[in-house]
Each structure stands twice: as structure tokens, then as C-alpha cells.
Amino acid sequence: MTNAPILLLGGLGKTGRRVADRLEARGVAFRAASRSTPIRFDWDDESTWDTALAGTGAIYLVPPAEHLDIAAIGPLLARAGDRRVVVLSARGADYAGEPALERAVRENSPEWTVLRPSWFAQNFSEGVFAAGIEAGELALPTRDGRDAFIDAEDIADVAVAALTEDGHGGQIYDLSGPEAISFPDAVARIAAARGRPISFGYRTPAEFAATTPGELGQFLGALLGGIAQGNADYVSDGVRRALGREPRSFDDFVARTFSPEPSEPVQA
Template sequence: MTENTTQNTTLVIGSTGKTGRRVAARLRARGLAVREGSRSANPPFDWNDRATWEPALRGVDAAYVTYQPDLAFPGAAETVRDLAAQAVAAGVRRLVLLSGRGEEGALLGEEAVRESGAEWTIVRCSWFCQNFDESHLLEPVLAGTIALPAGDVAEPFVDAEDIADVVVAALTEAGHGGRVYELTGPRLLTFAEAAAEISKACGREVRYLPVSAADYESTLVEYGVPAAEAAELTGLFTTVLDGRNAHLSDGVRRALGRGPRDFSDYARDAAATGVWNV
């Protein structure tokens, strides 16, 4: 691919998140200007405060768009559509959207970006490997039991490092406009198999416990997730973990010309940081 040398500033929405902070770091490593899109940034960006959008978009050439809590949630597509329209009006010419793999509701958000008038790239992902060490599954791993309403479904866990590499390529190189990249790891694993990989990497037993959707929702609320969000997340998890994503895609190779990282590589590197030590 040919690198775009005319790019000015890139807005990274969700710059403190799993993929956003990796994207921002990679862009800075290339000597590119980055504007962080978070509530703690200066200027701040808040999806729920539209007054923050215009200052964050001012002078921006490209943007990486991640929606919280999830693009498939009700109202997300309309919000993304408004943001995309405001971005184009502000002069943003390239948008890269993080979307959900197998999430029907996320397709509306994709449509909003496609119709914005900007050059666009869609990056679809499902379960991140980093959910086990940087997100809601860290505490269960530390406790030794990962309880999820996933049955024995297989998932092609994707590494956030691969996601960030694809996003940066789409933001900085020619040839990615109008592309949809579905990203997966190189193999399917059940959650029991993923737990076994983590056990091997960290040297202690971590087991997977299948639970009902109702029990999982209750657990989320116990951990402090607002009840409405817990219900939405549980509904989303049980939907995408019905087997619809139990197949591999070649998005990493199409975007980068190489294969994706394996879950065992992720588990080894995560264990080496000590994050799973108890």
C-alpha cells in the first residue's frame, strides 16, 4: 500500500479503549498528529454531549469511530449518522468505523458511515482476546472461573493488536476506501478451550462455566453495570454467541498481507505482564 503523506490530524474516538489507545500509539509512532476523543481529553469528546463534537472535529482530516457501549444498541446508528454528517461538514474526508461481526443492529451504523460522503472503511470484529485481561472478563479470570451464557459455541477470538494494525492501515494508506474487513483470529476456540489456553499461559487453573442469560445479567448488575445496559449486553451476547460467528474470515490478510495472531500468542504475552497473577 502507498502511505498517505498529506494527512493532517486524526481523531481517535475511544482513545482510551482497547483498540483506540493502540491506534493512537501507532499513529504517533509514525509521527502523525493525533487528537484523542475521550471525555478526559482536551478538547473533550462525549457521545452523549453533542456540544463536544464540533471542537473535537475541528481541523481533523480522518477519524477512527468507535461507539460506546455498542454499535448494535438502540439509537446508536442515528447518533453515528449525525456524527458522520457533522464530520464531513467539518472537512473530515476519511472515516474508519469499528463495527460488530454478526450484529444485525450494527449494520445500520455501517450504513450511516457509508452514506456520509466521506471515504469509508468498515472493520468488523466480534470477541477481542483482550476481553480476558483488559475488560469485563479480567476479574473472572483472576477468580478462576469464567461464567458466560455461551454454551459450547466456538469463537474466532481476534487480537486487538491486529485490529489496530488494520485500522491504522485504513487511516493512513490508499486502497482501503470502500472496503469491509471482517477480522478473526486464525482458528476457532470454545470458551472452555480459551480458558485452557489461559490456564497454560498463567500456570494455574482457569475454568469456563456456562450459565443462563438471566444469571449472567444478574452478575453484570452485581458488578455495577446499570440494569438497562446489563440487559442490552446480555441480549447482545446471547445473540452473537448463537454460532453465527463460528467461522473464520480473511480480513486481516486482505488488509495487511499477513495472517492474524493466534490466541496462544495473546495468552502468552498477557501472562508475561503479570496481569493474571493472584
């Protein structure tokens, strides 16, 4: 690796923010580029691409959720030349063959690493499930299906290792936590940490899709429905392969994130 800055595309998201924090702590130069940053990057405006890429030596690529069609990724990476690329994909993305996202990275980048994480533990605190947790009722299409939730801190650790260290090129890391647990169990653990009841209920994939605008709702509804069929009920070894240690547990995440809510003041 050179001392050239690392370009973070998705640097304001759940994993991107954590990658940025780690790079800053290590004294590694980076550039987080988006539509709202001083150096702009817009997937829909190719005139912003070259300025964002200029002078960088590696890319952390998080495809934006609103771009389920990843047709722009190949042309972007073709401009990126010989830069190291670490891309955030998803565990199980290869169920129907090589995903178009990963193929675009592999075909256009001489040194690439693919991260395939399970559902993020942080979805319960800062993602798609957070509103239900706060409201005291989370309803999903998952039934009792289980997932080995990955801590976003572990994703960031693996991403930074792949961006800054040798030995990760050409690797596909399936990332998960150390145990598969059901969504009702996850909610129960959060409720116990919070010290208040939080219920879990069922919502069909179509009903769930209606709560999220556009194609993303349908996409997430289908994924969550697949969990009910047991599609995610397994543990992956990617964190251990990449970092030589075990992944953080869901209980670790809950203990760090959900503290007991304060009691109501006693009326005099």
C-alpha cells in the same frame, strides 16, 4: 491523505489506545477526544463536536458501549464532511440487514471503511471476562460454542492502515483470529499459561446480563448466548485482505499476556 491530525473517538479504549500508539510511532498527528481530554468530545453535548473535529482529516470512530442507540452518529458525520472515516462495528452485525451504525457511516462519509471484529482476545485480560479469569472461575452463556478470537493488536494494525493508506475505502473487513476455539478451551489455555486452575461454568444469558448494568448487560448476554448456537464458529479473512498477512493466534496472545504466577514463598 493530508497531514491533518486523525481524530480518535474511543482513543482510550482497547483498540483506540493501540491505534494511538501506532500513529505516534509513525509520527502521524492525532487527537484523542473524550469527555476527559483537554479537547472534549461528548456524544451527549453537540457543542463539543465542532471543536473536536476542527482541523482533522480522518476519524477513527468507536461507538461508546453505553450508547447502544447510535442516533447521534449520523448528525456527527454530517458535520465531518469529506473526512475519511474508519468505524469499529462487529462481526455478524449484519445478521438482520445492514446495521444502523454502518448505514450512517456509509450515507454520510464519502470515504469509509468498516471493521467487523470477532470477540477480542483481550476481553480475557482487560475486558468483560477479566474479572472471572482473575477470580479463577469464568461463567458464561456460551457453553461449548466457539469463536475465532481476534487480537486487538491486529484490529489496530488494520485501523491504522485504513486511516493512513489508500486502497481501503469502501471496504468491509470481517476480522478474526486464525482458528475458532471454545470458551472452555480458551480458559484452559490461559490457566496452563498462568500455572493455576481456572474453571469454566455456565450462566444463562439473563444471569449474565444481571452482572452488567443497564442495556449493555442484556446486549452482551444475548450475543454470548448466540455463540452457544454456533453463530460465531467461523474464521474470517479480513486481516489477510487488509494487511497481506495472517492474523495473530490466540496462543500468541496468551503467551504475551499471561505469565506464570509466582510460587508461594517457602516458610522457614
